[in-house]
Amino acid sequence: MEWGNLVIDIGGDRPARLRGTGQPLVEILAAGEGRDHVSRRFSETSIGRRMRVTGTTATGDELRIDQCDERTGLTASIVLQRTGRAVQARTVVTNDGSGPVLLLGVTSLVAGLATAADDLDLLTGDSEWLGEGRWTRRPLRDVVPDLNLRMHGQDGRGCHTVTSTGTWSTGARLPTAALIDRTTGDAWYWQIEHNGPWRFEVGERRDGIYVALLGPTDIDHQWQQSLAPGESFTTVPVAMADSVESLTAYRRKLVSAKPDARIVFNDYMNTLMGDPTTEKLRPLIDAAADIGAEIFCVDAGWYDNDTYWWDSVGEWQPSQTRFPRGIEEVIARIRDRGMVPGLWLEPEVIGVRSPMADKLPDGAFLQQGGVRVAEHGRYHLDLRHPAAVAHLDEVVDRLVEQLGAGYFKLDYNIDPGSVPGLLDHNRAHLAWLDRLRERHPELILENCASGAMRADYALLSRMHLQSTSDQQDFRLYPPIAVAAPLSILPEQAASWAYPQPDMTDEEIAYAMCTGLLGRLYLSGRLDAMSPDQRELVREGVRAYHGIRNVLAEATPVWPLGLPRWDDGWLALGLRAGDTTYLGVWRRSHADRSLLLPIAGDLEPLYPRHLPAWGNVRNEHGTVLTADAPHSARIFTIHQP
Secondary structure (H helix, E strand, O other): OEEOOEEEEOOOOOOOEEOOOOOEOOOEEEOOEOEOOOOOOOOOEHHHHHOEEEEEEEEOOEEEEEEEEOOOOEEEEEEEEEEOOEEEEEEEEEEOOOOOEEEEEEEEEEEEEOOOHHHEEEEEEEOOOOOOOEEEEEEHHHOOOOOOHHHHOOOOOOOEEEEEOOOOOOOOEOOEEEEEEOOOOOEEEEEEOOOOOEEEEEEEEOOEEEEEEEOOOHHHHOOOEEEOOOOEEEOOOEEEEOOHHHHHHHHHHHOOOOOOOOOEEEOHHHHHOOOOOHHHHHHHHHHHHHHOOOEEEEOOOOOOOOOOOHHHOOOOOOOOOOOOOOHHHHHHHHHHOOOEEEEEEOOOEEEOOOOHHHHOOHHHEOEEOOEEOEEOOEEEEOOOOHHHHHHHHHHHHHHHHOOOOOEEEEOOOOOOOOOOOHHHHHHHHHHHHHHHHHHOOOOEEEEOEOOEOOOOOOOHHHOOEEEOOOOOOOOOOHHHHHHHHHOOOOOOEEOEEOOOOOOOHHHHHHHHHHHHOOOOEEOOOHHHOOHHHHHHHHHHHHHHHHHHHHHOOOEEEOOOOOOOOOOOEEEEEEEEOOEEEEEEEEOOOOOOEEEEOOOOOEEEEEOOOOOOOEEEEEOOEEEEEOOOOOEEEEEEEEOO
16 A cells, blocks of 8 residues: 555555565564564564555545454554655554563564665764764664575674663664665654653665664563553554654644744853852843843752752752842842743752652652652652652643743753653653643753753654753763754754853853854853843844744754764754855864855854855855854755
């Protein structure tokens, strides 16, 4: 059957599969039912091979394919939702048999690709604290060797597997990746939309390559799910698209949060660093308002009377020592200066010294072997428990309704690991966010987890913006900001711009450019800057005003390719119609000149009052020349 840009074979005595390959769309591992061909991969599972189609239902942009395994009584319904040239998938497994079944792994989608592995490149992303979004493109044959499977008459046993454990879903590896045909340019991009453990694998069969996308599994995360007769289990959603443009458009349809492009000033990064007081905040609030900020977020430390607040979080009552006349005075000043007041909050943790650690029952915390999970001085709430949910609801409602907070930076600085019940907790967390947004629809929510350690589209579909890093070195931040739009929507990607009074003008512009091609996210000691320095920051804010409404329609492009961590020159373009906004960064170890392979005249957008870069057109593109050791520019390009 043809459905959109997919052709799915559903006939014959075989499971449902994409045209041209024998790989089933669904693979299931269960206790007592392993694989028909021994391996450690999610291909050739016994249940997957025995599945037979019992019916299909197409309604608008949704297709449901029902299958059944007669031996176990398991039914598997794969639900495909089409958005342009992207497809979201999930699988619902139901036990229609007479006895219990213990699931050990269920794919959300397996796509067999009838294409030659020798022509494919694999694009994957590594990530870590302070070094997010480091992409690598390499030949697929580097990780999936040619074993001449046809000669052996058997499918392979190995695969290239990428996994994430615990709740930092993007803390080590990114759930976005792609296979790209280097000859034709055809591509298959995918993402796993889960705020917990996940797995994807790429392997080879005799009939081609396959990609399997999953949430937690027994082999990787000690996940198991018992299904009694009549019970069902639904996998985490995943998506596949044929290009960056299609994946970007799909993400925009996925995000349910009301679009918001207001400029945020946060007092933390290289500024107050978790030590806010009324005295310190007052001049920052005024300076932020003067340069054009529209949201002012008071970051960590506002709730603690001591100088060390890390392991005392959880009650979320404003400090009396930091704010002698109450934090209400600070909130009022933010509002009086025309900005939305925001607060930092780490809702899912309770510090070991917090009063809440003894007020909540043990069942309100994630546990391992009957013992509360403790990481870096914090316990982790279990949002399946009503006491944990009631506590967080009270906190949020009080801060919104009594203090008037209109913005929350929702941080998350520990990872409990793959503890029992984690998938249900992850889903309870999403349900809590959904209810929060229903109660407070005007609330603006930032997703943060030590920067971008949990930047997945289970959460980002519910959030307005995503912190892209905790990187404090303005010289190291550009590769993070340039790479971010491959995994995060440009209008959600909040890269810090933290200009400082001890910077040169070129360095201030460099730091500002890092934040301009995304959700502008400011910090820095603006109150200590000279009038000329503040005007350079204000100029950047004005430039952002001119492009921010276009960002939500733009597609990212990389004229120099995706950045490597140590690249001397970096470039990110955001293309909307016939206009491209292009950011270019020159780092201190780079040559003075760069050949930029792009057509069209480069019109300076920011900064306009610093010396212009050399700009010479030739038949190959434009040669840019910059003299400062750290220098950056934003250009506008109108295509002919």
